[in-house]
Amino acid sequence: GQQLNQSPQSMFIQEGEDVSMNCTSSSIFNTWLWYKQDPGEGPVLLIALYKAGELTSNGRLTAQFGITRKDSFLNISASIPSDVGIYFCAGRNYGGSQGNLIFGKGTKLSVKP
Amino acid sequence: ETGVTQTPRHLVMGMTNKKSLKCEQHLGHNAMYWYKQSAKKPLELMFVYSLEERVENNSVPSRFSPECPNSSHLFLHLHTLQPEDSALYLCASSLDGESEAFFGQGTRLTVV
Numbered sequence: 750g751q752q753l754n755q756s757p758q759s760m761f762i763q764e765g766e767d768v769s770m771n772c773t774s775s776s777i778f779n780t781w782l783w784y785k786q787d788p789g790e791g792p793v794l795l796i797a798l799y800k801a802g803e804l805t806s807n808g809r810l811t812a813q814f815g816i817t818r819k820d821s822f823l824n825i826s827a828s829i830p831s832d833v834g835i836y837f838c839a840g841r842n843y844g845g846s847q848g849n850l851i852f853g854k855g856t857k858l859s860v861k862p
Numbered sequence: 863e864t865g866v867t868q869t870p871r872h873l874v875m876g877m878t879n880k881k882s883l884k885c886e887q888h889l890g891h892n893a894m895y896w897y898k899q900s901a902k903k904p905l906e907l908m909f910v911y912s913l914e915e916r917v918e919n920n921s922v923p924s925r926f927s928p929e930c931p932n933s934s935h936l937f938l939h940l941h942t943l944q945p946e947d948s949a950l951y952l953c954a955s956s957l958d959g960e961s962e963a964f965f966g967q968g969t970r971l972t973v974v
Contacts (some may be wrong), residue, residue: 753904775969782962791866791965792905792954837905 755853761841763861770856771837780841781821782850783812787834796823799846825844830860865889866966868953874972875941885936885953893959894936896928899950900969911936912959919941943973 755772763770772781780799784792796807798814798821805812809826821840825832835855842849866887885894893938896908910918911930927939937954950970954963954970 784965789967789970791868791954791967793965794962797962841903850907854902854904 753838753840753851753853755856757856758854759797759857759859761859761861762828764828764830766828768828768832768858769822770836770838771820771822772840772853773820774842774851775819776841776842777818778840778842780850781812781814782839782841783821783823783840784809784837785834786837786855814843825858828858828860830862833858833860866953866955866964868951868966870969871967872970872972874974875940875943876974877945879943880939880941882940883938883951883953883971885938885955885966886933887955887964887966889955889956889957889964891957891964892933893931893961893963894933894954895954895956895963896936897952897954897965899952902913902962905952909938910959917959928953929951940971943971948972 750773752855753772780795783795785795786792796805796812801814801818803814811824813822815821835857837855838853839850867906869884887942893912895910898906898908907920908922909928914930929937952968953966956963
């Protein structure tokens, strides 16, 4: 079946540093989504990407839809303590059904003040 | 606050118990979903309801029984669960079956 490889699994960074994480797929996707999950909460959608090559920002967050349609990147600039959490990528490769959405295992981000 | 509310937030139940999880949204969404989140595993889609009709059931054991009485409410009825069913159960809703979903805060379920 389809798989999403999300890396790194975890990151320990200093406040103020930039962060980069990515997801790769074994097949082509036409939608990439990035979610953040705080401890004890549900995932919150950060950025949605629908077109190969698309680069979208949300505050200090920037995500890109890879040109090959098999990968996506999320960058966080000038990290702050509230960036702590688990970041998930998710991809969809046909139709728009929620049932076709595949999630990565997440990147756990820890920020040292 | 995403507008999707789940109760209870935490639940401990024995393997012979029967319990229900509740999800409520007043966002005007027409599609609702149940997901299971286990440690170190990707989110697993369990059930999809669109306009109150079940449109997807991803080979979930019959000890999990969903119910969608109207477009604003979704239940997950639990009976004779196993310890490996312990997980975070997330409800989500979307405007329609093809729009991005908003998640609730989840119910942390522990089966003892």
